Amino acid sequence: MNNIKWLMLLLAASMTFSQCHLPSNRHEVVALPNAKLDKLPQTKANFEFKGNGKSKSAASLTNVYTETSVSDIPFPAINNDLYRGLRNQLKVLKYHKKAQIRSYGKVDINITKLEQTVQALLDLKGKDQTTLPENLSAFQIEGEDGKGNVFFTGYFTPVLKVSKTQTERFKYPLYAKPNIKGKLPSRAEIDGKGVLKDKGLELAYAENLSDIYFMQVQGSGIVEYPDGNQELFAYAGSNQHSYRSIGKYMIKKGYTTPQKVSLTFIKRYLKNNPEEANEILYSNPSYIFFERTPYQKTPNGAGVVPLTSDYSIAVDTKYIPLGSCLLAAVPIINKKNRVIRHEYRVLIAQDKGGAIKGAGHVDLYCGPGRTGQRKASALHHYGKLWLLLPNENEAAEDTKELAVR
DSSP states (O other): OOHHHHHHHHHHHHSSOBTTBOOOOOOOOOOSSOHHHHTSOOOOOSSOBOTTSOBSSOOOOSSSEEEEOOTTSOOOOOOHHHHHHHHHHHHHHHTSOOOOOEEETTEEEOHHHHHHHHHHHHTTTTSOOOSOOTTEEEEEEOOSSSSSOEEEEEEEEOEEEEESSOOSSOOEEEEOOOOOSSOOOOHIIIIISOTTTTSSOEEEEESOHHHHHHHHHHTOEEEEOTTSOEEEEEEEEEOOOOOOOHHHHHHHHTSOOTTTOOHHHHHHHHHHOHHHHHHHHHTOOOOEEEEEEOOOSSOBOTTSSBOOTTTEEEEOTTTSOTTOEEEEEEEEEOTTSOEEEEEEEEEEEEEEOTTOOGGGEEEEEEEEHHHHHHHHHHOEEEEEEEEEEEOHHHHHHHHHHHHHO
């Protein structure tokens, strides 16, 4: 695929929903992971890869999940952050009813198996585990191309300065979801014509519409008032209008090119060309509404538990169930936007995305604020994923034991 087609694919994939999240375009390059993760033992990939992270000589996989030996992959340590995330993963599974067995390819998955997997990983805390535990099996996910190459993108929680009242500086409202029967208004009708004005739906006011837009892109955000107090504005629903990429619109109109378009470029362009800002923003009729929630540093995902930075992922739940745990070869990139290695890490599926389609794309939660934004903006590369499940004989024995109880 040539560069322009690849960048267009990236643009379409990155400006899409992740649960309530719309991960932004990610071209600003920083090295991943963060300093805290750098303290963990680094493990080199056991496969050769291209600059975008794709394996050079991967064999075709015939199923969504293929049982694979990972005995030559050093198994990552369970640190404190991941341990807390795994404890939350048990809560994710409790929020779901005891589901019947579901088949993904030739692999059967149910809630009990997922619970057993989480518990097996929790039991590793503090232990020197160097390979995949004997009581777990790994099933490689077919990826975007059927060869195990999974597209990794990132999303984050923005921090937005706001005022509780409308002022000369803070003019633009963030709205709660209206109780309207029938079709809800478009972005142009809400922000341009003010059809929701003075209906008691204003939660706070921001300095410009583009700041609101990019918080909507992420689906939730932390708002900060002039006195320094903060609140979490969570996703409360959308107007159900189809999402359209403003990046694609800008390319079509000749404002930029596929090679230049990025979150950073779009923000700068809207700031420097205010006479065109409304036209560009209104080209996307989709609109996200918010609600105040008790303050927490990170939002809840679709699993209704707080997301864990660098470990929680948003997935297409038709292929990767919420509550599942996965071994991942996460792409690590340099300042030249090239993958220099893959870091093996256990990831936890705690969020979902309407435009995260198939088993070939996952969205990694990168945390709040500018650090989270910088990391999320950089990540648009390929790695590998393996679903972790208990060995069949162990799962059968545990199921018998549960039946006896």
